[in-house]
Amino acid sequence: MRLRTECKSCKKLNKVSSKGVLLRRDLEEKVGEEFRFRCTDCGIENTTHVNSIIAANSNLVTYILIPFGAIFFILVSYYIGAIIIITALLSSNNSNSTLFNKSKV
DSSP, X not given: OEEEEEOTXXXXXXXXXXXXXXXXXXXXHHHOSEEXXXXXXXXXXXXXXXXXXXXXXXXXXXXXXXXXXXXXXHHHHHHHHHHHHHHHHHHHHHHHHHHHHHOOX
């Protein structure tokens, strides 16, 4: 989770430290009801209220989970496919020998 707040002068979003913060109450305990930050774009110092902070999902989790999910899916599909093929071959072989043993001249 990424926490951001808007600069009052240039309207750019700035990062807010979110280490150990899950709720606004946690952030308020950490930095206070109102806190100061310096805009990374224009350099002006702003004061903002905890309620004006917005949270966004971190894309890092998505970028990590999608490749692992794809690799997992491919491996599972490969092994399930291999198991199905081996089972079909063994079953076919077994049925052929059963058919041969049942037939008499």
